[in-house]
Amino acid sequence: MTQSALTDTGQSPTRPDGMQGFVTDWSSDQRAFKNVPWGKAMMWIFLLSDTFIFSCFLLSYMTVRMSTTVPWPIPSEVFALSFGGEPIPLILIAIMTFILISSSGTMAMAVMFGYKKDRRTTAILMFVTALFGASFVGMQAFEWTKLIVDEGVRPWANPMGAAQFGSTFFMITGFHGFHVSIGVIFLFIIARKVWRGDFDREATGFFTSRKGNYEIVETMGLYWHFVDLVWVFIFALFYLW
Amino acid sequence: MAQAGNTTAHVEGQQHPIGTYFKVWGLLFVLSAASYAVDYYHLESYLRWSLILIFMMLKAGLIVAVFMHMRWERLALIYAVILPPVLVLVFVALMTFEADYTFFTRGAFFSLGQ
Numbered sequence: 001m002t003q004s005a006l007t008d009t010g011q012s013p014t015r016p017d018g019m020q021g022f023v024t025d026w027s028s029d030q031r032a033f034k035n036v037p038w039g040k041a042m043m044w045i046f047l048l049s050d051t052f053i054f055s056c057f058l059l060s061y062m063t064v065r066m067s068t069t070v071p072w073p074i075p076s077e078v079f080a081l082s083f084g085g086e087p088i089p090l091i092l093i094a095i096m097t098f099i100l101i102s103s104s105g106t107m108a109m110a111v112m113f114g115y116k117k118d119r120r121t122t123a124i125l126m127f128v129t130a131l132f133g134a135s136f137v138g139m140q141a142f143e144w145t146k147l148i149v150d151e152g153v154r155p156w157a158n159p160m161g162a163a164q165f166g167s168t169f170f171m172i173t174g175f176h177g178f179h180v181s182i183g184v185i186f187l188f189i190i191a192r193k194v195w196r197g198d199f200d201r202e203a204t205g206f207f208t209s210r211k212g213n214y215e216i217v218e219t220m221g222l223y224w225h226f227v228d229l230v231w232v233f234i235f236a237l238f239y240l241w
Numbered sequence: 242m243a244q245a246g247n248t249t250a251h252v253e254g255q256q257h258p259i260g261t262y263f264k265v266w267g268l269l270f271v272l273s274a275a276s277y278a279v280d281y282y283h284l285e286s287y288l289r290w291s292l293i294l295i296f297m298m299l300k301a302g303l304i305v306a307v308f309m310h311m312r313w314e315r316l317a318l319i320y321a322v323i324l325p326p327v328l329v330l331v332f333v334a335l336m337t338f339e340a341d342y343t344f345f346t347r348g349a350f351f352s353l354g355q
């Protein structure tokens with residue numbers, strides 16, 4: 001109790017590793033995920049289901065793009081931006097990519113400092129992560145405004161070619177942006193709890209009424225890295241293809 | 242938290258040297274820059290697509306393995322999370338056939354209409 005504030009995961013010290021460990025862990029009448037707190041296992045399961053949602057979005061995008069007889073707009077030109085001179089292709093999207101990766105980096109370090117019980121550094125890194133995320137959403141709002149107002153792209157039509165471009169673009173980036181926004185909100189909530197020292201006092205969560213500990217930072221981190229992960233696929237398959 | 246009290250032979254939770262995170266962060270930057278360069282230098286066709294996919298998978302792998310700590314988890318969790326999405330590839334194959342068929346039908350129909 002005094003030395004460990006983490007959930008007891010029921011791991012016996014003598015479990016085999018590798019393939020044999022996989023089989024024994026999944027064998028009947030026991031918890032399958034040893035060494036993993038329940039919150040983290042459930043977050044992984046949620047992320048798995050979210051993976052399928054985004055897979056379906058990207059799959060439908062692939063299907064409509066392959067089956068349309070109208071030329072697909074060239075993303076590299078659609079998303080070009082000029083700073084007074086020649087338009088630079090995809091520059092805003094590239095900046096957004098680097099911002100999201102940086103936020104993943106700060107989040108990963110927040111998790112590390114959380115397990116070291118370094119309250120201040122963890123909270124500061126989480127706030128930085130949230131600010132990166134908020135600036136990402138801001139840039140996305142700018143991008144949407146430019147596309148809707150200046151270029152007349154609509155979910156049902158656009159002046160540059162295939163109508164499906166608009167529908168898939170707004171659906172996929174909109175759903176991703178929504179994930180980022182929710183992530184930012186929860187980052188602020190958890191960061192505030194870290195800052196207050198909730199997890200040093202093992203304060204009870206108002207929703208779960210369980211003792212809080214720094215594992216929630218890792219669970220939050222999993223969600224945040226997933227948002228970055230989805231962006232990797234959107235960036236490659238939608239913007240670069 | 243433990244009647245046993247001695248349970249943590251290893252370090253608590255997921256603690257890895259900070260250098261690991263910086264290295265992966267740097268690699269992700271390099272890979273992103275590389276995939277941006279694919280577009281910037283107008284590489285086309287199969288070279289473009291294969292490079293995009295390679296960089297994408299490398300980035301995804303790094304994020305899942307290191308940032309999400311997957312490489313330090315037990316196989317039971319790794320397989321439960323990684324294997325199901327792989328099966329999406331079957332769906333991809335199905336929809337490729339479907340899309341080709343739709344494209345062909347549209348071509349035939351639209352040419353008849355003229």
